Amino acid sequence: MNRSNAKDRLDRLEQLTAILKSEDALTTKTIAAELNVSERTLFRDIGVLRERGLPIEADKGRGGGIKLHRNWGAGRLSLENQEMIDLLISLAIAESMGPTLFMGNINTVRHKLMASFSPKQKDKIHQLRQRIHIGEQASPDVLQSFSMKKHETNATIETLHTAFLFNQRLSIVYHDFHDQETQREIEAHYLYLGFPVWYLLAWDHLRNDVRIFRYDRIKKADILPQEFTLRPLKDFNAILTKQNVSTL
Structure with missing residues (x-):
């Protein structure tokens, strides 16, 4: 593996780790599409992360669900209550707005932030997405x-x-x-x-x-x-x- 390919894989493994930390359970098809790799490559990457000690549960059956073991705990951001409220709402707003000129990496940002939230905070973000709507520019x-x-x-x-x-x-x-x-x-x-x-x-x-x-x-x-x-x-x-x- 040349240096460029090695760097690409390291970057991909970092993205995969953030995705797994940020969500409960996703299908292999969904993750592979987001990482722009085949499902076969995805399972190889999962094997590497398991060797590094990440407790990943993967089901190759129908649906191909992948998730971290429920007892796994991520590090948490240390934020004041109002800072957390502002961050939760700002993240939900950014996602509701969709792709913009300066938010091309919103998915990567979201995965990394979500990895630092508790399960209850993650649920709150999912709920907020449905409550924030973007319309036409003001007249x-x-x-x-x-x-x-x-x-x-x-x-x-x-x-x-x-x-x-x-x-x-x-x-x-x-x-x-x-x-x-x-x-x-x-x-x-x-x-x-x-x-x-x-x-x-x-x-x-x-x-x-x-x-x-x-x-x-x-x-x-x-x-x-x-x-x-x-x-x-x-x-x-x-x-x-x-x-x-x-x-x-």
Whole structure:
């Protein structure tokens, strides 16, 4: 094996290790496709990793599931609670946006980050992916009225993200299109991006109905003790169809 081929294999083994650490169970076909190798080559690489002490369980039968032994433990990132919340949501957002100019290696990044998360944190990321949606770019009218002043919004956004992640009800002060201020109690079910404007798809207890709230118009947010059960996205289809979010 020449030096170039040896380096390629070492890189591939590192990628394979990250993939196995980041997921529960994947098929050989899925992993081989991601690594751009044959399943036969994949099983040879698995043999090498086993020799290095990685406890890999592989089933060559139907489906060809591969996973690490359930008692295997990965090293964990040492992060503060808010840092972990921001990282979980940012990772889910990046994946929801799909391939972009500066995120060509998102799969590799995800596998390496996921390898450092606990099983509970991994489950949370999988759930978050389904709750973050990317739409059309904001219209000129929206951009004209859009304003996010960092020093004013950091604490509010942290509160919104925490409530979103842990399914907790929120009390917010909201300024509508006419700059009328109202106090609302809401459940933040989904996030929607009409770049660069973020929206909450929420259940509004004041209106007893689904509503859309622009992030930059939420002036204050407090977490309430009540938790909520996630509503299906179809509950919000009517309001998304009725109103063009990119113009709100």
